[in-house]
Amino acid sequence: AQKITQTQPGMFVQEKEAVTLDCTYDTSDPSYGLFWYKQPSSGEMIFLIYQGSYDQQNATEGRYSLNFQKARKSANLVISASQLGDSAMYFCAISKTTDSWGKLQFGAGTQVVVTP
Amino acid sequence: NAGVTQTPKFQVLKTGQSMTLQCAQDMNHNSMYWYRQDPGMGLRLIYYSASEGTTDKGEVPNGYNVSRLNKREFSLRLESAAPSQTSVYFCASRDGQQETQYFGPGTRLLVL
Numbered sequence: 195a196q197k198i199t200q201t202q203p204g205m206f207v208q209e210k211e212a213v214t215l216d217c218t219y220d221t222s223d224p225s226y227g228l229f230w231y232k233q234p235s236s237g238e239m240i241f242l243i244y245q246g247s248y249d250q251q252n253a254t255e256g257r258y259s260l261n262f263q264k265a266r267k268s269a270n271l272v273i274s275a276s277q278l279g280d281s282a283m284y285f286c287a288i289s290k291t292t293d294s295w296g297k298l299q300f301g302a303g304t305q306v307v308v309t310p
Numbered sequence: 311n312a313g314v315t316q317t318p319k320f321q322v323l324k325t326g327q328s329m330t331l332q333c334a335q336d337m338n339h340n341s342m343y344w345y346r347q348d349p350g351m352g353l354r355l356i357y358y359s360a361s362e363g364t365t366d367k368g369e370v371p372n373g374y375n376v377s378r379l380n381k382r383e384f385s386l387r388l389e390s391a392a393p394s395q396t397s398v399y400f401c402a403s404r405d406g407q408q409e410t411q412y413f414g415p416g417t418r419l420l421v422l
Contacts (some may be wrong), residue, residue: 239413300352
């Protein structure tokens with residue numbers, strides 16, 4: 195079984211600052227994928243970034259980067275230069291890639307509020 | 311491309327009523343999923359369909375049934391709604407060549 199833990203229920207960050215959202219996971223699968231999704235107040239789930247367990251480099255997508263530490267089983271999301279539009283709930287998720295089903299297991303989420 | 315679409319956006323049911331949530335995707339994805347999101351929680355998988363013609367249970371399947379009508383459409387049915395099924399329901403799809411799932415806008419369901 196896989197498990198995702200997000201220990202920060204909420205965070206305030208000032209505009210233009212960087213913020214790190216923590217995510218730790220527990221899995222016995224040798225091959226897995228880690229995802230971050232953003233859920234603004236409007237409710238939709240927006241894909242941000244993906245990291246495969248065998249990827250050698252940390253994933254980056256624009257202002258988003260994933261600090262992947264495999265030995266520590268952590269996959270923290272870093273948002274650089276925060277903008278007001280970054281205020282949202284952020285979810286970390288994991289899937290097993292050794293099968294083709296792609297089922298996602300989500301953490302409970304971290305609420306981010308960006309202040310001017 | 312519309313991506314993943316869901317209908318209805320919002321529904322109120324009485325306990326014991328039935329309804330079907332519809333989901334369609336126009337990305338030619340093989341796999342489709344139904345999740346539910348309860349307040350203060352992440353999404354939990356109800357059912358999934360790895361490919362057309364197959365369906366399987368996820369983490370919380372009790373009280374639900376699904377139909378993979380064709381490659382585009384994947385519906386979720388509540389036969390006898392219960393207040394515990396009050397939730398936001400998300401449909402998602404995935405291309406088998408990539409890992410990323412893309413989500414629909416969600417259906418907000420209230421069971422009284």
